[in-house]
Amino acid sequence: MTSQATNVKVGIAALSFFVPGSYLGLETLAERHGIHPDKFKVGLGQKKIALTGFDEDVVTLAAEAARPILDAEGVDGIDTLLFATETGIDQSKSAGIYVHRLLNLPPNCRTVELKQACYSATAGLQMACAYVTRQPEKKVLVVASDVSRYDLNSSAEATQGCGAVAMLVSADPKLLAIDPIAGCFTEDIMDFWRPNYRKTPLVDGKFSTLRYLNALKQCWNDYQDNGGRAYEEFVQFCYHLPFSRMGEKGHRHLAKLANGDPNLDRCKAGMVYNREVGNCYAASLYMGLASALENTEIDLTGRPIGLYSYGSGAVAEFFAGEVQPGYADHLLTARHKALLAERTAVSYDTYLALREVPDPQDGSSVEMPRLAKGQYRLAKIDEHKRHYVNAFN
Numbered sequence: 001m002t003s004q005a006t007n008v009k010v011g012i013a014a015l016s017f018f019v020p021g022s023y024l025g026l027e028t029l030a031e032r033h034g035i036h037p038d039k040f041k042v043g044l045g046q047k048k049i050a051l052t053g054f055d056e057d058v059v060t061l062a063a064e065a066a067r068p069i070l071d072a073e074g075v076d077g078i079d080t081l082l083f084a085t086e087t088g089i090d091q092s093k094s095a096g097i098y099v100h101r102l103l104n105l106p107p108n109c110r111t112v113e114l115k116q117a118c119y120s121a122t123a124g125l126q127m128a129c130a131y132v133t134r135q136p137e138k139k140v141l142v143v144a145s146d147v148s149r150y151d152l153n154s155s156a157e158a159t160q161g162c163g164a165v166a167m168l169v170s171a172d173p174k175l176l177a178i179d180p181i182a183g184c185f186t187e188d189i190m191d192f193w194r195p196n197y198r199k200t201p202l203v204d205g206k207f208s209t210l211r212y213l214n215a216l217k218q219c220w221n222d223y224q225d226n227g228g229r230a231y232e233e234f235v236q237f238c239y240h241l242p243f244s245r246m247g248e249k250g251h252r253h254l255a256k257l258a259n260g261d262p263n264l265d266r267c268k269a270g271m272v273y274n275r276e277v278g279n280c281y282a283a284s285l286y287m288g289l290a291s292a293l294e295n296t297e298i299d300l301t302g303r304p305i306g307l308y309s310y311g312s313g314a315v316a317e318f319f320a321g322e323v324q325p326g327y328a329d330h331l332l333t334a335r336h337k338a339l340l341a342e343r344t345a346v347s348y349d350t351y352l353a354l355r356e357v358p359d360p361q362d363g364s365s366v367e368m369p370r371l372a373k374g375q376y377r378l379a380k381i382d383e384h385k386r387h388y389v390n391a392f393n
């Protein structure tokens, strides 16, 4: 029988993200659209759109994100893989199963895909924490991976991006112990959605920004009603970042609600990476968390970080975690900074070409050209089956 622990600290033991090797600079998009570049740089707070090659998708991004964690920690104790995405590749089979094989996870590790727009990784993290609280010797790998593509020439186009984040959830976590208290909010709205027959989402952009702010208020009120921490306790806040300016607006909104200091210093470190990547949906908040931990200059040990997760449709949650002693020794800061720095800017025409991802719907066979810089790639699609390989084997 496994012991039932109640006082054990549970949370994020390791945190790793991956972005592909190409991007479109937003000044290129602005020039092409005849828009002043400051609209994107200042108005949205964004610099780049991360782009996948034809042989990259949510599976390869996720496997790349998780690889460094498994290299450092091994697979012992991992008996659950939760894969959060809203840009999945199959209506039935979890994208996580391909990742399970690519990472050589044990066969007795359960795998499932979670969906609720950008919120699903938070559901995964909370489920993982609840599970590990019940069985503290177990570990859960939570992976969030998404490719955000909007219609060409839409106002949302500048907020595209892609990326994946992997988190290992365990007892006595080395990075962030997640508080049991949270504040949640669900409402049935059409601010952003993607019917099964569409490759790009439909979005009521301005409405979505208002619902994001309203949901933040509802979550914060629920969090306070549940006995949550006071605003002034938080050393940093991380927000879901569809674009970083949204997080700034969220922060001012929260400060006003809580009668707190609206200084943006307590949320800017969390925005450094997302400006360089764009919206990576389910992964966005957790790329922001990596950014906050890796770019805050003061020692965060013992200090709480507030996290706001929003997924259109809509579900939102405010929760918190306490930074653990020695956390800085377990961050992948150098790797993450190198990944972002060592990318190549593409031309507008290449950007257009990269949108034309081969998608054989008649069972024919398509070999994907080698564009991925990482070790995992989608080698071909054949008879409606996707073939993923480890290019280093």
Ligand code: HMG
Residues within 6 Å of the ligand: 036, 037, 038, 039, 040, 042, 043, 044, 086, 117, 118, 119, 155, 156, 157, 158, 159, 191, 192, 203, 204, 205, 206, 208, 209, 212, 240, 241, 242, 243, 246, 279, 281, 310, 311, 312
């Ligand atoms: P837009 O039409 O580009 O908006 O769409 P805008 O014309 O209002 O411009 C944006 C800002 O740039 C404005 O500032 C302008 O003043 C400013 P604000 O009024 O916000 O303070 N601006 C300039 N600033 C400096 N110099 C200039 C200049 N020109 C203009 N020269 C919109 C913006 C966000 C609506 C659009 O990009 C969009 O639809 N994006 C997609 C939806 C989205 O990201 N929504 C966010 C909340 S919902 C969410 O986060 C969920 C999501 O991640 C999906 C999921 O959950 O799965 C999206």
